[in-house]
Amino acid sequence: MKFVQNIFDQTRPLVEKDGKRNILYPLHNALETMAFVPDHTAHSGAHVRDAIDLKRTMVTVIFAMVPALLFGMWNIGRLHYGAIGLESTLIENFLFGALKLLPLITVTYAAGLGVEIFFSWKRNHPVNEGFLVSGLLIPLIMPVDIPLWMVAVSTIFAVLIGKEVFGGTGMNLLNPALTARAFAFFAYPTWMSGDQVWINTSGGDIVDGYSGATAMGDLATTVGQGLGNPATETVMAQFGPEGTYSLMNAFLGLIPGSIGETSALLILLGGLFLVFKGVGSWRIMLSFFVGGLVMAGIFNVFAVNEFMALNPIHQLMLGGFMFGMVFMATDPVSAAQTETGKYIYGFLAGFFGIMIRVFNPAYPEGIMLAILFMNVMAPLIDHYVVEANIKRREKRLANA
Amino acid sequence: MSTEVKQKESLFSKKNQRLLSDPFNDNNPITVQVLGICSALAITVKLEPAIVMSLSVMFVLAAGNVIISLIRNLIPNRIRIIVQLVVVASLVILVDQFLKAFAYDVSKQLSVFVGLIITNCIIMGRFEAFALGNGPWKAFLDGIGNSIGYGVILIAVAFFRELLGSGALLGFQVIPDSWYIANGGFYANNGFFLFPPMALIVVGLIIWGQRAKNTKLIEEN
Numbered sequence A: 001m002k003f004v005q006n007i008f009d010q011t012r013p014l015v016e017k018d019g020k021r022n023i024l025y026p027l028h029n030a031l032e033t034m035a036f037v038p039d040h041t042a043h044s045g046a047h048v049r050d051a052i053d054l055k056r057t058m059v060t061v062i063f064a065m066v067p068a069l070l071f072g073m074w075n076i077g078r079l080h081y082g083a084i085g086l087e088s089t090l091i092e093n094f095l096f097g098a099l100k101l102l103p104l105i106t107v108t109y110a111a112g113l114g115v116e117i118f119f120s121w122k123r124n125h126p127v128n129e130g131f132l133v134s135g136l137l138i139p140l141i142m143p144v145d146i147p148l149w150m151v152a153v154s155t156i157f158a159v160l161i162g163k164e165v166f167g168g169t170g171m172n173l174l175n176p177a178l179t180a181r182a183f184a185f186f187a188y189p190t191w192m193s194g195d196q197v198w199i200n201t202s203g204g205d206i207v208d209g210y211s212g213a214t215a216m217g218d219l220a221t222t223v224g225q226g227l228g229n230p231a232t233e234t235v236m237a238q239f240g241p242e243g244t245y246s247l248m249n250a251f252l253g254l255i256p257g258s259i260g261e262t263s264a265l266l267i268l269l270g271g272l273f274l275v276f277k278g279v280g281s282w283r284i285m286l287s288f289f290v291g292g293l294v295m296a297g298i299f300n301v302f303a304v305n306e307f308m309a310l311n312p313i314h315q316l317m318l319g320g321f322m323f324g325m326v327f328m329a330t331d332p333v334s335a336a337q338t339e340t341g342k343y344i345y346g347f348l349a350g351f352f353g354i355m356i357r358v359f360n361p362a363y364p365e366g367i368m369l370a371i372l373f374m375n376v377m378a379p380l381i382d383h384y385v386v387e388a389n390i391k392r393r394e395k396r397l398a399n400a
Numbered sequence B: 001m002s003t004e005v006k007q008k009e010s011l012f013s014k015k016n017q018r019l020l021s022d023p024f025n026d027n028n029p030i031t032v033q034v035l036g037i038c039s040a041l042a043i044t045v046k047l048e049p050a051i052v053m054s055l056s057v058m059f060v061l062a063a064g065n066v067i068i069s070l071i072r073n074l075i076p077n078r079i080r081i082i083v084q085l086v087v088v089a090s091l092v093i094l095v096d097q098f099l100k101a102f103a104y105d106v107s108k109q110l111s112v113f114v115g116l117i118i119t120n121c122i123i124m125g126r127f128e129a130f131a132l133g134n135g136p137w138k139a140f141l142d143g144i145g146n147s148i149g150y151g152v153i154l155i156a157v158a159f160f161r162e163l164l165g166s167g168a169l170l171g172f173q174v175i176p177d178s179w180y181i182a183n184g185g186f187y188a189n190n191g192f193f194l195f196p197p198m199a200l201i202v203v204g205l206i207i208w209g210q211r212a213k214n215t216k217l218i219e220e221n
Helices: A002-015 A022-035 A054-083 A090-123 A131-140 A148-166 A176-187 A215-220 A230-237 A247-252 A264-277 A282-301 A312-317 A321-328 A339-359 A366-399 B014-024 B037-042 B047-070 B077-102 B104-110 B112-119 B121-129 B136-166 B196-213
Strands: none
Touching: A002 A022, A054 A090, A054 A131, A054 A264, A054 A321, A090 A131, A090 A148, A131 A148, A131 A176, A131 A321, A148 A176, A148 B196, A176 A366, A247 A264, A247 A312, A264 A282, A264 A321, A282 A312, A282 A321, A282 A339, A312 A321, A321 A339, A321 A366, A339 A366, B014 B136, B037 B112, B037 B136, B037 B196, B047 B077, B047 B104, B047 B112, B047 B121, B047 B136, B077 B104, B077 B112, B077 B121, B104 B112, B112 B121, B121 B136, B136 B196
């Protein structure tokens, strides 16, 4: 460790303000704070003493994502070998998944950090760690077979329009990772939806009875056909206890989908970790879940098609609901800031997510759109919560 | 009788030149005044309608400015908006009929947006702000200047949207067919550029770029 510190100490004069290589200062600063706890201390005022800074927060979220990430990696391999009818071991699944996922992660980080570094260099800011989490979230919400340059373009768009336009990390209105996905979804719909992109089928003959669709895609085909219509029977059989999308499979994550979104169990595990560490807001997660449950429950009561008739809990285990709840809606910057606001924000995000998903089969990923929509509404919610607070106190003062 | 002889201003004096050049950058109707956004979003999917739209607006704005300026002393102040509307509406009908006769395809693509030139905020804005208080020649220059400022942005937005959204320019395929994934290449058109929100984002990026260059435009707050 001493040796690493020596390197940083020796190169520092070079990159400081009047050093020869001061253009590299942001990079030096970023690497140094990544390796060591910064020794800056505040000089004035009262400060909360806590070891947690932006970097630690971000790393905590990354730890929380690891289970879902590893599962996603394994699931890529499992689905791939399953689709081409080969037996595979645990290790083979992992290896195949890693081969697919690592390029995605690398490209995302390269593209996103490239834009970030460019802007901090232009604006003379130190590079901050805002992209650490987004860079890992983006690959997890992409289909496995999306071309890498599309991921790069979406990432650049997200960092540019989602974040830098508003002034960088901490100032963004929208969740950057979801902005990237929304961009990819509208820009390259062929590679973001349908039944061709979720399972890699290269290098083998596809087995009989193979379907590359996701649960959401299959459910969307039932919209417009009445309840109990024989045409939807085969689709709905897959949601039965023995089917591909059974409640158990959906909970464990043994279904096709975006890379990291499938396993509700491991996502919840990550969510618990976030709540336990105080990084993720349990208020948002809870109200998000309740919001989704209420909407799914309402649909269930008025079920006119199989999508609506799906058991509410089952409904919530499918698609990106869980992932959105734990990792997307809880983004501390784009979510509501007030405690009451968080309940409203989370509830409406879950509520609208299920609503969009069921009402508009063209947008199976309603969760993404709902969270982005609520991101935009969050400042409004906060405003009214604060106003209400002021009014209540004024009233109390008048009565006293 | 007054012996004062008013200095006659030359047709292209400095002041008059500014009427033409100001709306191009410092006082651009779209990027600075943020007027006429609706049409900038609606008809910029392809380059051709955008060009036709710019020309139509140029005709309506220049001719309308001149007409309003000529009759500015006759218009009763209370009903001036109605008079202005009549003038724009007549001019727009002329344009519409002309397009239907000579450029039917484009007219089809522009559909209601030719008619909606009537409500284009730039036109009423120029009538109110300029033509009512200035002579016909100045009003003409102002009309031309503003419609160029409008057209340039419109065409720039349409250029990017058609190039990235459909891989074509003016209807001609620019990106080679062999690049597309369907033909074994790597490229795919960006469908997002076909949606109006992308026009808003492109306009936003243009505003961003313009303000980065032209620091006068940055408001103090």
